[in-house]
Structures are given as C-alpha cells and as structure tokens.
Amino acid sequence: MCRAAEIRDPEQGVAPTAGPAQPAKQSGMGDRDWQPFVYGGLASVTAEFGTFPIDTTKTRLQIQGQKIDSKHAQLKYRGMTDALLQISRQEGVRALYSGIGPAVLRQATYGTIKFGTYYSLKRLVSHGSGEEDVRVNVCCAVVAGIVSSAIANPTDVLKVRMQVLGNQGQRGILGCFQDVYHQEGVAGLWRGVGPTAQRAAVIAAVELPVYDFCKHHLMSSLGNHISNHFVSSFIASLGSAVASTPLDVIRTRLMNQKKLKKEVGGTSCRIYTGSIDCLVQTVKNEGLLALYKGFIPTWVRMGPWNIIFFVTYEQLKQLY
Numbered sequence: 001m002c003r004a005a006e007i008r009d010p011e012q013g014v015a016p017t018a019g020p021a022q023p024a025k026q027s028g029m030g031d032r033d034w035q036p037f038v039y040g041g042l043a044s045v046t047a048e049f050g051t052f053p054i055d056t057t058k059t060r061l062q063i064q065g066q067k068i069d070s071k072h073a074q075l076k077y078r079g080m081t082d083a084l085l086q087i088s089r090q091e092g093v094r095a096l097y098s099g100i101g102p103a104v105l106r107q108a109t110y111g112t113i114k115f116g117t118y119y120s121l122k123r124l125v126s127h128g129s130g131e132e133d134v135r136v137n138v139c140c141a142v143v144a145g146i147v148s149s150a151i152a153n154p155t156d157v158l159k160v161r162m163q164v165l166g167n168q169g170q171r172g173i174l175g176c177f178q179d180v181y182h183q184e185g186v187a188g189l190w191r192g193v194g195p196t197a198q199r200a201a202v203i204a205a206v207e208l209p210v211y212d213f214c215k216h217h218l219m220s221s222l223g224n225h226i227s228n229h230f231v232s233s234f235i236a237s238l239g240s241a242v243a244s245t246p247l248d249v250i251r252t253r254l255m256n257q258k259k260l261k262k263e264v265g266g267t268s269c270r271i272y273t274g275s276i277d278c279l280v281q282t283v284k285n286e287g288l289l290a291l292y293k294g295f296i297p298t299w300v301r302m303g304p305w306n307i308i309f310f311v312t313y314e315q316l317k318q319l320y
Helices: 003-008 034-063 080-091 093-097 100-126 134-165 172-184 193-222 226-256 275-286 288-292 295-319
Strands: none
Touching: 034 080, 034 093, 034 100, 034 134, 034 226, 034 295, 080 093, 080 295, 100 134, 100 172, 100 193, 134 172, 134 193, 134 226, 193 226, 193 275, 193 295, 226 275, 226 288, 226 295, 275 288
C-alpha cells in the first residue's frame, strides 16, 4: 500500500509516519471519504448473497408459534436445519432465496450508509488521529445504525414478506411492493421501523466497536491480516446476536403483519398494536425464550456474514 494511504486510513491501525514526504495533516475528512460508503455497500452485498438461505430459516422460525395468529400458530420447523430441509423439499431450493432482491437492495443502501457513516464519523470526531475510543465508537455506531436502518426499512419489509411466503403466489419485488402499497399505503413500507432502528442501533453499538477493539488489540500478535479480521469479526458476531435477537423477533413479526387501509369483512390483519404490545404478547403466550426464536440461525448467519463482510471490506481498502 502506498505511503499516502497509510496516513489517511486510521481504522487500519497504521500510525502516521513523520518525514519529508509526509503531506500536510489531514482534517479527518479528505479526498477519499467515499471509500467507507462504497466498500461498505459492496462488502454488505457480497456477505448477503453468501448467507441469505440462513436468514430465510431465521425469519420462518421467528414467525411460527404465535398463538394469537392462526396463520402462524403451528410449529412447523424444529430448528434451522429442519427448516432448510423442509423448505428445500416442499418449496424447492429457490424458495430459500425468496426475498433476495430486496435484501440486496437493502444492503446496497443500509450497508453503504451504515458503514460509511460510522467510519466517516469516527474520522471526523478523532480528526484523523486514528486513536480508538470505545465510547466514541459506540456513539458513532448507534447514529449510523439508526439512520441507515430507518432509510432502508421498506426493503426490509419486502424481504420479510417474501421470505414468509416463499414460492406461494410471489410476483417478485415489484409485485410485493405494489401489494404493500395498495393495501397498506406508504405507512406499510415503514412497518416495524421502531424495533428495526433499535435493533440496528444495538447491533452497530456492539458489532462495530467490538470488531475495532479486537482488531486493534490483536494487531500486535496477528497483524493487519485476514486472520485478525476473521477472529475479530467472529467475536463481534456473537455479541451482536445475543444483544439483538429479541428485537429481531419483534420487528420480524411486526413487519409480517398487515394493517389494511380498508378492513375486509370488518376485521383487520393487524395483531400487535406496536413493539411493546408484541413484546408483552409474545412473552405472555409463548414464554420468555420465544424472544430468542431463530437465535441459532441468527448467530450462524452473523458469523459468516461478518467474516465475509469485514474480510471483503479490508481487502477492498488495501486495493486502493
């Protein structure tokens, strides 16, 4: 990597080197501020393609067993592996990728904004010094998570709806969008935005600072190499899975329910009035452990997802 790249990229853990060839001190926001946004989006899309079938099993597991929802009251799947096998046999392997369109679109927006905002805020606050401050990292991550998830929420709604339906009556991303828009209005596209933003904030607040912390402290033993990125991302994924799964269950259930603009037959498809009601009803009817439905596929997916993302991100940084 060139000397100028070492000076301008503090998150790689390379300290600026004094010398006659050193350019004027950067303000922290320079001519390569586009990198975290572009690399974050590309790495997110790459990771999404590699782990999407696991995400589909997580969604199916999270919506089943709702005693107050007759459509999803049955416990159809015993776990992640059983869900993978049943979906493949009954609906075809293609069903495991139902919703991949909006998922990729989501990562292209959510991932781009989230990681770009996080690293740009870090540079801005630290004035390009490259020093790691856990409190600053957490605050930057929370802001990045909330903003990016709120903007990308419509694609998340479409993804969940398509994953639940599988191959049953799907018309693609445009057909799903038209159904949501015509039946529920614009508000339907932001269904579950509250817990989605909360979940994103929790994941970002745990995942990004933990990754940076581990990477920084492993630098002396593993260096700035793939082995360091692998270990750091795996540790970060466990923490974010434990912290975010309850919110993920709530947001998935809220996104899947419909609140029709015109009630059909005097009844509405809405089951929960909000995230708090969903939390209370879920615990009351299914027990506290119901908040961790889909935890195994969540962690199993987050591990490879983070590994693919961070390794891809770091390699892209080293290319230019």
